[in-house]
Amino acid sequence: MDPIIIKDFLYKVADDQLILGHRNSEWTGVGPVLEEDIAFSSMAQDKVGQSQALYELLHKLGEGEPDTVAFMRNAEQFHNCQFVELPTKDYAFSLIRHFLFDYAELIRFKMLMESSYEPLAQVAAKIQGEIKYHVMHARTFIRQLGSATEESVSRLQEAMNESVPYALGIFEKSKYEEDIISSGLFKGEEALKAEWMNAITEVVSQSSLTLPDLKAAEPKMGGRYGQHTEHLQPLLDEMSEVFRQDPMAEW
Amino acid sequence: MTEQDIYTLLKDVMDPEIPVLSLVDLGVITGVEIYDEDKVRVEMTPTFVGCPAMDYMKQEVEDKLKSNGIPEPEVNITFREHWSSDKITPEGRKKLKEFGLAPPPASGGANLIEDLDILEKVECPNCGSINTIMKTPFGPTLCRSIHHCEDCKETFEQFKPL
Numbered sequence: 001m002d003p004i005i006i007k008d009f010l011y012k013v014a015d016d017q018l019i020l021g022h023r024n025s026e027w028t029g030v031g032p033v034l035e036e037d038i039a040f041s042s043m044a045q046d047k048v049g050q051s052q053a054l055y056e057l058l059h060k061l062g063e064g065e066p067d068t069v070a071f072m073r074n075a076e077q078f079h080n081c082q083f084v085e086l087p088t089k090d091y092a093f094s095l096i097r098h099f100l101f102d103y104a105e106l107i108r109f110k111m112l113m114e115s116s117y118e119p120l121a122q123v124a125a126k127i128q129g130e131i132k133y134h135v136m137h138a139r140t141f142i143r144q145l146g147s148a149t150e151e152s153v154s155r156l157q158e159a160m161n162e163s164v165p166y167a168l169g170i171f172e173k174s175k176y177e178e179d180i181i182s183s184g185l186f187k188g189e190e191a192l193k194a195e196w197m198n199a200i201t202e203v204v205s206q207s208s209l210t211l212p213d214l215k216a217a218e219p220k221m222g223g224r225y226g227q228h229t230e231h232l233q234p235l236l237d238e239m240s241e242v243f244r245q246d247p248m249a250e251w
Numbered sequence: 252m253t254e255q256d257i258y259t260l261l262k263d264v265m266d267p268e269i270p271v272l273s274l275v276d277l278g279v280i281t282g283v284e285i286y287d288e289d290k291v292r293v294e295m296t297p298t299f300v301g302c303p304a305m306d307y308m309k310q311e312v313e314d315k316l317k318s319n320g321i322p323e324p325e326v327n328i329t330f331r332e333h334w335s336s337d338k339i340t341p342e343g344r345k346k347l348k349e350f351g352l353a354p355p356p357a358s359g360g361a362n363l364i365e366d367l368d369i370l371e372k373v374e375c376p377n378c379g380s381i382n383t384i385m386k387t388p389f390g391p392t393l394c395r396s397i398h399h400c401e402d403c404k405e406t407f408e409q410f411k412p413l
Contacts, residue, residue, distance in 0.1 A: 035389075041389075123330050
């Protein structure tokens, strides 16, 4: 399999993990209740750790050290979907993003356990076991808060309507999509999206929320090709501030 | 020096977060190989991909082997065999309980509960009751969840199934 194709695929998955991990970490110390503060912090730690394991795979394919890759690139060199870079905003938005993104992520890593690229299959087996907890957390709160008070339902619904076009951007296809599928690296974004739609539809149906028409929504694309919102570069500047001051520092 | 001797040595290296549990009991040592007569290669697998204690554990293993006459041990971290809570030994599970941390259910990964509001029936390490509820799957470290016992009213942690 051509390493260019594997690298293109790994970058988008790793960058999603790093950026959403960083956004989740913004709840540390300011969560709405202590358990949620801990939950988002813990999920942040998982995701950033998982991104490191994926950058390590990239390093073995000839890319830079994980720290360098994580902290020394500019926005247009990142391949995350735009959804994960949006500001944390309020708890309703963070929860909806966590729900919509983490279901896609769980299904992606389950599929990757079958990847023909063995090092990725091994890491994916491990990661999907961890993401199960993230999904369990998300679905529980979507069902509880999504059926609770008028305010909780309306705030989640508003966040859902805002999020869906960005969530559809998760499934933006790679320019190597056909090769990715035919080589057995990954089943492909279409297959992932189909399973994801079934999964989220089932959970949302158990709440008072309404899923917007997924076929009518206009997906926010471009992230996989380095086109980002105005929010990514300031996030990267903040993330890498310490590293850029002294890249050789030892802790 | 045999492979068994290495395992015996590593039984003295403790998990930094649960100091009653050795790395062997925890199940993170997934392979020991002696080659070229006296060279040692140890394989470790992380409990969690983002476990911050992994580098520390790796260093502890290297130091332990070096101080026991193995000049250049090779310690590799790998996902070839992935860690699950089923890798914790029976002795490790017993030690966890004595430490006040509920051991994970065996084969936990397969029957992982799907909702927080389902009563999980983890045995309370303080009073032995199973009238308990999971408060959150996310605890003070990635590998622990937080539970509450409805009988003795104590909050306790479980080494979570993975």
